Amino acid sequence: xxxxxxxxxxxxxxxxxxxxxxxxxxxxxxxxxxxxxxxxxxxxxxxxxxxxxxxxxxxxxxxxxxxxxxxxxxxxxxxxxxxxxxxxxxxxxxxxxxxxxxxxxxxxxxxxxxxxxxxxxxxxxxxxxxxxxxxxxxxxxxxxxxxxxxxxxxxxxxxxxxxxxxxxxxxxxxxxxxxxxxxxxxxxxxxxxxxxxxxxxxxxxxxxxxxxxxxxxxxxxxxxxxxxxxxxxxxxxxxxxxxxxxxxxxxxxxxxxxxxxxxxxxxxxxxxxxxxxxxxxxxxxxxxxxxxxxxxxxxxxxxxxxxxxxxxxxxxxxxxxxxxxxxxxxxxxxxxxxxxx
Numbered sequence: 001x002x003x004x005x006x007x008x009x010x011x012x013x014x015x016x017x018x019x020x021x022x023x024x025x026x027x028x029x030x031x032x033x034x035x036x037x038x039x040x041x042x043x044x045x046x047x048x049x050x051x052x053x054x055x056x057x058x059x060x061x062x063x064x065x066x067x068x069x070x071x072x073x074x075x076x077x078x079x080x081x082x083x084x085x086x087x088x089x090x091x092x093x094x095x096x097x098x099x100x101x102x103x104x105x106x107x108x109x110x111x112x113x114x115x116x117x118x119x120x121x122x123x124x125x126x127x128x129x130x131x132x133x134x135x136x137x138x139x140x141x142x143x144x145x146x147x148x149x150x151x152x153x154x155x156x157x158x159x160x161x162x163x164x165x166x167x168x169x170x171x172x173x174x175x176x177x178x179x180x181x182x183x184x185x186x187x188x189x190x191x192x193x194x195x196x197x198x199x200x201x202x203x204x205x206x207x208x209x210x211x212x213x214x215x216x217x218x219x220x221x222x223x224x225x226x227x228x229x230x231x232x233x234x235x236x237x238x239x240x241x242x243x244x245x246x247x248x249x250x251x252x253x254x255x256x257x258x259x260x261x262x263x264x265x266x267x268x269x270x271x272x273x274x275x276x277x278x279x280x281x282x283x284x285x286x287x288x289x290x291x292x293x294x295x296x297x298x299x300x301x302x303x304x305x306x307x308x309x310x311x312x313x314x315x316x317x318x319x320x321x322x323x324x325x326x327x328x329x330x331x332x333x334x335x336x337x338x339x340x341x
Contacts, residue, residue, distance in 0.1 A: 039215045040146055040153065040201050042177045046184075046235035047202050047217040051257055052280045057327035063320055065248035069226040071320045073290035078315045081291040083127050084142060086200045087300050089119035091149040096120040098156065098166045101136075110189045110238075110338045111170045118154045118171070119147050125299070126159055134160040136169060142192060143168075144200045151176045155192035155199055174198045182234035182329065189338035193219070194240030194287040195232065195252045202284065204277070205296040209270055209310065210303035214277035220256070221289035227252060234329040238338075240288050250285055255326040257282040262322045270308040274315070282326055 039048055072078050095117040105111035126134040127142040134141035136158040143156040143166070153176055158169030172191045184196050193199045202219040227242035228249035236253025258278035267275055283293075293315070298304050305311065 040176065041174075041180075041198075042151075043179050045180055045201065045216075046182055047197070047284065048215060048281065049217075050280055051255070051282050051326050052260075054257075054326050056257075057325040059248075059325045059327065061248040062250045062254060062325050063323065065246050066222070066226060066250055067320045069244070069246070069249065070223075072292040073221070073223045073226075074292070076319070077313065078292045078318050080293045080295050080310070080312050080314065082295050082297055082305060082312070084199065084203050084294050084296055085125055085127055085144060085300055086203055086205060086296040087121050087124055087143075087145045089121050089145050089147040089150075093119040093121050093147070094163075096161075096163055096165055098159070098168050098171050100171075101158070101167055101169050104168070105170050108338055109340050110172075110185070110191070112173045114168065114171055116171055116173075118156075118166070119145055119150070120163060120166075121145070123299075124163070125297075126156075127297075129160075132159070132161050132163065132166060134158075136160045136167075142199065144192075144203075146176070146200055148176075153198055153200055157192040172198075174201075183341055184235060184237045186338055186340040187237055187332070188335050189340060190238040190240075194238060195285065196237035197235075197284065197286050199286070199294075202286070203294055203296050204274065205301050206298040206303035206305050206308060206310075207301040209273045209308050212273055214273055214281070216277070217255075217281040218274075218277060218283040219286035219294055220283045220292045221287045221294070222250065222285060222292070223290060224288040226250070227285065227288065230334050231331040232334060233331050236284070236286075238336075239334050242288070242334075251331055252285055253328070254285045255282050255328045256285075256323040257326050258318070259322055259324050262318070266317075268309050271310060271314055274310070278323075 098116050098118050100114040128139050141158045143159045145154045153174040155172045156168045159166050204214050208214050224241045225243045228244050228251040229242045232239040232252040239252035264275050
């Protein structure tokens with residue numbers, strides 16, 4: 001996949017899988033649901049690690065560089081985008097066929113084969129759309145479906161269509177029972193997220209907050225001109241279109257943690273669920289864009305963000321210097337030569 005095409009594929013705003021994405025997983029011994037507290041994926045994952053006691057990285061210059069560059073996107077204010085649909089499916093959910101666009105995955109090995117059958121619950125909608133039709137030429141149009149019986153997470157990028165069929169720029173299938181390493185699906189490999197992460201794994205839902213715990217790191221995004229060009233750091237496996245030539249600029253995959261000395265007394269108990277996750281698990285730089293935090297669209301769950309007192313600017317009082325860097329490995333030169341593991 002060319003650099004330009006790969007950047008366009010993954011940046012605008014697994015060991016091999018046990019089954020191909022066009023196959024039905026074995027059902028003779030259906031795995032039980034994940035243990036409480038492990039999140040969407042079973043067992044420990046890079047994004048579920050408790051880093052509350054981890055030493056801060058020596059790369060503290062990252063924070064100063066980001067602050068000097070303007071901080072978060074959207075005028076430097078930490079804001080929440082509530083538009084990401086995280087759908088759930090089970091054994092009884094109807095399936096639809098996903099086909100690829102003419103330039104599917106840019107011709108690279110990063111994505112999973114299409115045509116493929118994907119569970120699609122009633123009322124499914126793509127990111128930025130009230131239904132499954134989406135302006136995939138200009139929008140990310142993500143569609144995320146977690147099949148808790150089949151134990152697969154299906155993540156689509158630039159998807160559009162109807163319940164009868166979806167055309168996608170990329171389809172990535174994650175095994176929910178696998179313990180993923182810092183190489184995720186493979187070095188230099190993208191996913192439906194520019195950094196190669198599973199998006200749904202780090203997208204908080206209103207139901208999680210209502211239940212009183214978020215057991216995973218969050219994802220955050222920055223404008224590409226504030227992200228260091230030419231590198232990424234694990235557990236990211238890829239970068240979209242980073243542009244900054246500042247050697248101290250944050251690279252894709254950088255792991256930030258909300259500092260323990262930040263005054264959080266003004267936040268409500270529901271809001272403190274989010275800040276606790278930021279202090280316990282932190283957040284990873286996952287893509288390019290203006291709105292720093294990505295939360296799940298509450299149409300896909302039971303609880304509502306408004307009832308929880310969480311709105312777009314709830315965490316606007318958290319500047320860049322309220323965070324510190326957690327060291328997570330050496331920088332990897334970006335080649336875009338995906339090597340699926």
